[in-house]
Amino acid sequence: MRQRFQLPEGVIYLDGNSLGAMPRAVPARMHRAIEQEWATGLIRSWNDADWYPAPQRVGARIARLVGAEDNEVIVADSTSVNLFKLLVAALRMRPGRSLMLGERGNFPTDAYVAQGVAEITGTQFRAVEPDEVLAALNEDVAVLALTHVNYKSGQAYDMAAVTRRAHEVGALVIWDLAHTAGAMPCALNDCEVDFAVGCGYKYLNGGPGAPSFAFVARRHQEGLRQPLTGWHGHARPFAFTHGYEPAPGIDRMLVGTAPQLGLIALEAALTAFDGVDLQALRAKSVALTGLFIALVDQELGAHGFGLATPRDPALRGSQVSLTHPEGYAIVQALIARGVIGDFRAPDILRFGFAALYLGHCDVWNAVAALKSVMAEGDWRKPEFMARKAVT
Amino acid sequence: MRQRFQLPEGVIYLDGNSLGAMPRAVPARMHRAIEQEWATGLIRSWNDADWYPAPQRVGARIARLVGAEDNEVIVADSTSVNLFKLLVAALRMRPGRSLMLGERGNFPTDAYVAQGVAEITGTQFRAVEPDEVLAALNEDVAVLALTHVNYKSGQAYDMAAVTRRAHEVGALVIWDLAHTAGAMPCALNDCEVDFAVGCGYKYLNGGPGAPSFAFVARRHQEGLRQPLTGWHGHARPFAFTHGYEPAPGIDRMLVGTAPQLGLIALEAALTAFDGVDLQALRAKSVALTGLFIALVDQELGAHGFGLATPRDPALRGSQVSLTHPEGYAIVQALIARGVIGDFRAPDILRFGFAALYLGHCDVWNAVAALKSVMAEGDWRKPEFMARKAVT
Numbered sequence: 001m002r003q004r005f006q007l008p009e010g011v012i013y014l015d016g017n018s019l020g021a022m023p024r025a026v027p028a029r030m031h032r033a034i035e036q037e038w039a040t041g042l043i044r045s046w047n048d049a050d051w052y053p054a055p056q057r058v059g060a061r062i063a064r065l066v067g068a069e070d071n072e073v074i075v076a077d078s079t080s081v082n083l084f085k086l087l088v089a090a091l092r093m094r095p096g097r098s099l100m101l102g103e104r105g106n107f108p109t110d111a112y113v114a115q116g117v118a119e120i121t122g123t124q125f126r127a128v129e130p131d132e133v134l135a136a137l138n139e140d141v142a143v144l145a146l147t148h149v150n151y152k153s154g155q156a157y158d159m160a161a162v163t164r165r166a167h168e169v170g171a172l173v174i175w176d177l178a179h180t181a182g183a184m185p186c187a188l189n190d191c192e193v194d195f196a197v198g199c200g201y202k203y204l205n206g207g208p209g210a211p212s213f214a215f216v217a218r219r220h221q222e223g224l225r226q227p228l229t230g231w232h233g234h235a236r237p238f239a240f241t242h243g244y245e246p247a248p249g250i251d252r253m254l255v256g257t258a259p260q261l262g263l264i265a266l267e268a269a270l271t272a273f274d275g276v277d278l279q280a281l282r283a284k285s286v287a288l289t290g291l292f293i294a295l296v297d298q299e300l301g302a303h304g305f306g307l308a309t310p311r312d313p314a315l316r317g318s319q320v321s322l323t324h325p326e327g328y329a330i331v332q333a334l335i336a337r338g339v340i341g342d343f344r345a346p347d348i349l350r351f352g353f354a355a356l357y358l359g360h361c362d363v364w365n366a367v368a369a370l371k372s373v374m375a376e377g378d379w380r381k382p383e384f385m386a387r388k389a390v391t
Numbered sequence: 392m393r394q395r396f397q398l399p400e401g402v403i404y405l406d407g408n409s410l411g412a413m414p415r416a417v418p419a420r421m422h423r424a425i426e427q428e429w430a431t432g433l434i435r436s437w438n439d440a441d442w443y444p445a446p447q448r449v450g451a452r453i454a455r456l457v458g459a460e461d462n463e464v465i466v467a468d469s470t471s472v473n474l475f476k477l478l479v480a481a482l483r484m485r486p487g488r489s490l491m492l493g494e495r496g497n498f499p500t501d502a503y504v505a506q507g508v509a510e511i512t513g514t515q516f517r518a519v520e521p522d523e524v525l526a527a528l529n530e531d532v533a534v535l536a537l538t539h540v541n542y543k544s545g546q547a548y549d550m551a552a553v554t555r556r557a558h559e560v561g562a563l564v565i566w567d568l569a570h571t572a573g574a575m576p577c578a579l580n581d582c583e584v585d586f587a588v589g590c591g592y593k594y595l596n597g598g599p600g601a602p603s604f605a606f607v608a609r610r611h612q613e614g615l616r617q618p619l620t621g622w623h624g625h626a627r628p629f630a631f632t633h634g635y636e637p638a639p640g641i642d643r644m645l646v647g648t649a650p651q652l653g654l655i656a657l658e659a660a661l662t663a664f665d666g667v668d669l670q671a672l673r674a675k676s677v678a679l680t681g682l683f684i685a686l687v688d689q690e691l692g693a694h695g696f697g698l699a700t701p702r703d704p705a706l707r708g709s710q711v712s713l714t715h716p717e718g719y720a721i722v723q724a725l726i727a728r729g730v731i732g733d734f735r736a737p738d739i740l741r742f743g744f745a746a747l748y749l750g751h752c753d754v755w756n757a758v759a760a761l762k763s764v765m766a767e768g769d770w771r772k773p774e775f776m777a778r779k780a781v782t
Contacts, residue, residue: 008431015434022430030425031418034656038598039413040399042731043406047779051599078647080621081472088511104633109622109647112635116620120479120511127633152631201648207429208442208651229507230471231500240543240736242495242518244503256469256500257592260599261652265425340433345631388438 004272005205005357012362012369014341017151017179017319017352020205020269029268033261054263055232055254061270062204062213065278066177066196067187072215074250075200075263079178079212080109082197085226085253086214087117087143090172090195092225094142098123101137101144101171103130107151110176114145130155134165141171148186149179149317152348154289154309156180156317160191167192178202181213183318183354184285185278188215195220203318203354206266214253221249230255272356284355286313288363292320292351295367303374308348319352330373332384339369395663396596396748403753403760405732408542408570408710408743411596411660420659424652445654446623446645452661453595453604456669457568457587458578463606465641466591466654468619470569470603471500473588476617476644477605478508478534481563481586483616485533489514492528492535492562494521498542501567505536521546525556532562539577540570540708543739545680545700547571547708551582558583569593572604574709574745575676576669579606586611594709594745597657605644612640621646663747675746676709679754683711683742686758694765699739710743717770719778721761724770730760 005021007013013021037049046052059073066073076082087100100114104127114125128136130150137144144166149156159175166173174195180186182203188196194217200210216224225246231237232254235245246252290313296305306323310316324330324347331343341351351366373379396412398404404412428440437443450464457464467473478491491505495518505516519527521541528535535557540547550566557564565586571577573594579587585608591601607615616637622628623645626636637643681704687696697714701707715721715738722734732742742757764770 006426006430008433011433013433019429019434019437021433022425027422027425030421030652034413034418034421034598035397038410039397039418042399042402042404042412043410043733044726044731045599046410077468077472078621078650080623080647081468081619084619107622108625108628108631108633111633112620112622112625115635116618120618207425208436209648209654210652211650212647227507227511228472228475229503230469231498231503234499234503237499238736240499242499242502244506256471256603257600259469259602259650259653261421261601261656262650263600265652335435340435342434345629 001272001276001356002359007357010338012339012366014339014351014353014366016354017202017350018342019201019208020203020354021357023205023269023272025268025271026207026265030265033264051260054260054267055258056251058263058267058270059213061267062181065273066181066215067185067189068215069189069218071250072218073213074253075211075213075266076254076258077212079176079197079199080113081228082212082214083110083113083145083174083176084117085228086174086195086197087114087145088121089224089226090143090174091121091123093172093223097140097142099140099142100125101133101141102127103133103146104128105130105150105152106147107176107178110145110147133162137166137169137171139169141169143172143174145174145176147176147178151179152308152321152344154316154319154321156315159193163191163193179317179319182273184282189217193217200266204266205269205272207262207269209262210266211259211262216250216253224252226253228255232256232258276356281355285318285353288353288355288358288360289313289316289318289320291360291363292353292367295363296322299367299371300374318355319350322349323347324349326379328387329379329384333373333379333381334370336384337369337373339366392663392667393748393750398748401729403730403757405730405742405744405757407745408593408741409733410592410599411594411745412748414596414660414663416659416662417598417656421656424655442651445651445658446649447642449654449658449661450604452658453572456664457572457606458576458580459606460580460609462641463609464604465644466602466604466657467645467649468603470567470588470590471504472619473603473605474501474504474536474565474567475508476619477565477586477588478505478536479512480615480617481534481565482512482514484563484614488531488533490531490533491516492524492532493518494524494537495519496521496541496543497538498567498569501536501538524553528557528560528562530560532560534563534565536565536567538567538569542570543699543712543735545707545710545712547706550584554582554584570708570710573664575673580608584608591657595657596660596663598653598660600653601657602650602653607641607644615643617644619646623647623649667747672746676744677704679744679746679749679751680704680707680709680711682751682754683744683758686754687713690758690762691765709746710741713740714738715740720770720775721764723775724764724772725761727775728760728764730757
């Protein structure tokens with residue numbers, strides 16, 4: 001499967017959890033989209049190149065990776081915008097309740113969006129510690145919104161158990177699959193999940209700023225009222241009527257004109273999953289993250305690293321996070337040696353293991369490089385300690 | 392300037408008001424973005440390829456086309472989503488008022504979004520006929536939202552006069568510049584406009600589904616509270632704090648990760664405006680639309696067409712719309728002859744004249760083709776009468 005990706009020489013890429021590597025299928029497809037479909041086909045390509053149904057078609061490809069069916073997943077907008085739509089829609093389905101529940105350590109945009117929803121809807125957003133989530137579920141909670149795999153620690157929730165408990169108190173559940181989709185199997189329908197959002201540019205490898213996806217369980221689609229009522233979510237967008245009337249099914253999650261260039265790149269990228277057994281992908285991922293932890297234990301014991309990710313593979317996604325007070329500079333020094341991970345404030349060194357394009361050898365070499373960085377102390381150089389705009 | 396665009400052989404493209412033609416600068420720039428910045432640079436390109444400041448940088452290019460200053464325009468999301476943000480922000484700036492005023496013939500998404508805002512904020516949206524707008528302005532109106540050039544008729548409002556009248560009653564104004572930006576000069580700051588949104592894929596030629604732009608006058612930026620509070624609009628997105636704190640200035644209009652591939656295409660496309668005098672562009676546009684109207688009068692009088700666009704050039708944008716009860720089939724027959732316009736229900740034939748890449752000769756040949764379609768009756772063929780998904 002590694003041959004399906006174009007990776008630079010001399011780089012071990014452990015940041016596919018932030019921006020996935022480029023699948024080789026992308027450039028030729030984009031060339032065709034730009035030179036033929038846009039430049040030559042022009043406006044006709046909305047019909048002739050099947051641009052118009054792309055959000056649904058790409059959604060169906062993602063549905064297979066997250067345990068959903070066709071017409072339960074659609075690609076649109078950003079993860080933040082999709083979360084806004086679904087939080088409001090969920091609140092509207094629980095009119096007697098006014099509480100959104102989340103987790104304090106969640107990726108910030110999820111908290112920020114919930115704060116924005118609380119303000120505009122006059123409801124409340126409460127964020128608790130991860131181990132307090134189940135106890136905080138009660139009949140005031142309209143919707144529980146969690147990220148399945150934590151962006152910092154790599155820790156994964158038990159999706160089935162948490163969803164079941166939320167449903168027991170009558171709450172709806174939104175899972176953010178940013179660090180799940182494409183990294184590990186996910187069984188949205190088997191877990192009876194209500195809604196989900198996810199990211200196109202991490203383990204799905206759709207390219208920088210790729211559009212996001214949203215899942216709405218079929219049982220909720222006809223009752224869904226999301227607030228961003230744009231023309232592409234209308235029942236008859238080309239009738240150009242004055243009054244909004246939501247499209248049947250998942251299409252009502254659409255807002256404006258779909259970002260075709262991003263959609264086309266994402267669609268081509270998803271062919272990297274063709275024929276991939278997600279259980280085998282998971283087994284490889286667990287082997288890679290397990291080996292990394294074992295080698296860090298064995299090789300780096302003297303250098304003051306902590307482990308932020310659970311040792312039990314059932315409790316983690318496809319990343320391993322270390323802690324170190326000099327984490328920022330260490331990550332920069334490691335990048336200079338060709339091993340690309342990233343840093344998350346205040347002290348997290350993140351290493352993502354995209355099992356489609358990484359092997360055990362990469363893990364050995366990455367740990368060896370980290371050991372050299374620490375032994376030789378090159379992270380102390382000023383150029384590694386100066387912060388960049390994007391960390 | 393036509394040499395800056397790649398146009399197919401045998402086509403006269405009069406639909407740049409729907410999807411702009413492809414600037415020749417785009418393919419090489421996209422190739423570099425994909426093969427070098429993404430595939431080789433990977434996550435490092437957020438810093439090294441200046442991906443991170445792209446929304447502001449591309450916004451500054453657009454600012455010059457719409458009479459705004461750097462840091463008053465930013466590129467993000469879709470036009471519909473940006474309109475949602477600004478309608479809510481405007482309502483919050485006028486807390487004693489609960490009315491959004493619009494125009495009944497506006498592009499539907501503008502009306503749909505306002506209806507969605509009305510529902511979630513508990514305010515009202517009132518749409519009146521275009522000639523009733525000024526009379527409907529009163530001290531209940533928090534915000535007036537209009538499209539400067541109507542998508543169907545091509546009729547243009549007097550931006551200065553309407554804005555002034557709205558301000559006299561204390562209302563804020565949002566202009567939708569979908570059919571203005573890149574087509575004609577626009578003086579947002581001279582007209583003391585409060586807010587604007589616009590489209591990247593029409594006269595700005597950014598490619599299918601290109602991201603949108605939003606304008607916020609500098610005097611309103613510090614007080615702006617838009618509801619889609621995502622991490623890229625945060626004051627310190629990479630501090631990963633729990634509480635939302637808006638970025639200073641226009642940056643708070645951002646939500647999620649910027650759609651880089653779309654942004655990069657749009658940025659390259661905008662180089663087609665380098666050195667262009669917008670007054671000269673407007674003069675050419677007026678000459679083209681004027682010639683089209685004159686030739687339609689002269690050549691097509693017997694075929695039952697009406698003119699939906701004002702004859703006074705001061706009252707129109709860069710398109711001419713005809714009416715005909717068989718408009719749909721006529722447009723399809725015309726496309727088969729290589730003259731691409733489009734149709735808008737129920738009876739509008741739209742012809743956009745993007746003055747950067749069209750000449751007077753194109754206008755003559757387009758009218759000749761339309762005359763042949765009518766004289767030979769080829770629009771009556773069944774393949775031209777059958778509706779496609781996107782019209």
